[in-house]
Amino acid sequence: MTAQWVRFAAVQGVQWFFAVVGWFLLLPLCLAHAWEQGEAGVGPIRTIDKWKWKWVDEIWGNPADGVSGQYAHTEGYTDGHAIAVPYMLGARPWWRAYCWSAFRNSTNMLNYRFAYTGEMPQPFKTGFWAYGRQWRIGYQLENGYYVPVLSI
Numbered sequence: 644m645t646a647q648w649v650r651f652a653a654v655q656g657v658q659w660f661f662a663v664v665g666w667f668l669l670l671p672l673c674l675a676h677a678w679e680q681g682e683a684g685v686g687p688i689r690t691i692d693k694w695k696w697k698w699v700d701e702i703w704g705n706p707a708d709g710v711s712g713q714y715a716h717t718e719g720y721t722d723g724h725a726i727a728v729p730y731m732l733g734a735r736p737w738w739r740a741y742c743w744s745a746f747r748n749s750t751n752m753l754n755y756r757f758a759y760t761g762e763m764p765q766p767f768k769t770g771f772w773a774y775g776r777q778w779r780i781g782y783q784l785e786n787g788y789y790v791p792v793l794s795i
Contacts, residue, residue, distance in 0.1 A: 712743030
């Protein structure tokens with residue numbers, strides 16, 4: 644079990660490094676609308692968008708929801724019930740893409756590069772902060788892969 648936590652910490656270090664690089668690299672790409680339509684790589688087959696350059700998409704891509712945020716939905720609430728709402732509806736496309744790819748889902752593709760497939764006794768811890776906000780750390784099952792997650 645300890646080796647899995649060491650691996651998890653190393654993966655988080657790599658993802659943090661590329662997240663910081665992305666804060667600077669992705670801004671001009673978002674301003675230039677440097678994405679194109681493609682097909683989702685995980686989850687249901689649907690149209691998403693990908694970075695025009697494969698090497699950028701391999702790190703900062705999002706195989707389930709795309710990179711611009713236009714195909715993404717986040718959790719919202721109405722009358723006390725959770726619903727799926729479009730991400731940053733009404734925002735300028737470049738700003739939505741930057742917020743989605745540089746901050747909300749930074750280095751999302753790396754989750755799948757470092758994921759486990761099949762059964763594994765993954766380390767995973769979860770709990771709740773005040774007001775019901777959930778925190779998660781470890782490997783979480785997502786689209787058939789155990790992906791590293793650090794959500795606080």
